[in-house]
Amino acid sequence: MTEFTLPKWYDLHTHFRQGDVLGSYIKSHLDMGCAGALAMPNTKPPTAVVFESDESGNAWSIERYMRDLQSAGGSAFEQLIVPLYLTKETTPEMIIAGAKSGILKACKYYPPHGTTGAEFGAPLSEYVSSGVLAAMEEVGVVLCVHGEEHNLAGDRYFDLDVNAETIFYSERLPQVVKKFPKLKIVCEHITTKAAVDFVRSNDDYIAATITPQHLLYTIGDLIKGLKYHLFCLPVLKYCKDREALLSAVIDPSNTQFFAGTDSAPHIAANKATECGCAAGCFTGGVAPQLYVQAFEIAGMDMSQSGSQDIFKRFLCSNGADFYGLPVSGESFSLIREDSKVEILKTSDGDVMPLPVGLGCNILPWNIKV
């Protein structure tokens, strides 16, 4: 039986939400060997100012959200990053003061109304004209992008040769990179071959996170039976896209692609409604097992130390290197044996992790932390 040990890893894109449920979601991350996380700021209200003294009814601060995360169990993490949610109120001064204080490491671009909790985002061009991106480039704050063009009609939003992500990476982001060549950018939860090619075209300042679901599934898995637990944004794409993602992560020279689960819990009662489904897949507790399963499906023999090293780079070190974090000194193990995936019971209700929402509760890998 194959068993191998890895340094604890950082989930460099995840959602922990707020309130009483925080503790359950943080625990599910600690239980899967996470040494740290980049906790997304699409809270309610958004985490859109840095300091508590600047809070208003419309904006939480990074200081406050960090403290809440820490007191709900997050103090067990070695590293915690909360990016600043970019809104039309964001100023270059906020970026400079935040970076100077040490608490501001990254900012998050949400396409307006483009996903769960994205209604406070402004178009990317506004952060060019306001000087926000210039300030970020100057002080080395990372831009995390949800890379989808906003406000598209259905036939451009998702079609065979074009979709919101391909438009964003072919028309929108290249202009920003040209203007701010030293701005560090993480293209988050990429789903297309076009995005993989864009990331590869600039290996000094650009990197990308990839989720387990985009490595394991395609749009066919979602629409076959309309399995809404697989509905997340950006939505799953085609086989050629998934193949490009898989070949990026198993490339022995990969330094740019790393783990960011985009684990996005929604309680079952809210996941599907009469007028649509909440976007977000929950992978708390199971992400390393899903990632290693994807490596195997891509043809890697995980009993070999060479394959384990490539996996380790994707899960544990490429992301740490990009964000300037130390690789964890703690470890956990993955074991090639079946394990059972449980529904997460929270004070708000049940949350279905993948692949339970697809009617399967057995994974071929187990975890020991």
Ligand code: NCD
């Ligand atoms: C995320 C959520 O639920 O907060 N949903 C998702 O589909 N990924 C938001 C996001 O990151 O897009």
Ligand code: ZN
């Ligand atoms: Zn997300």
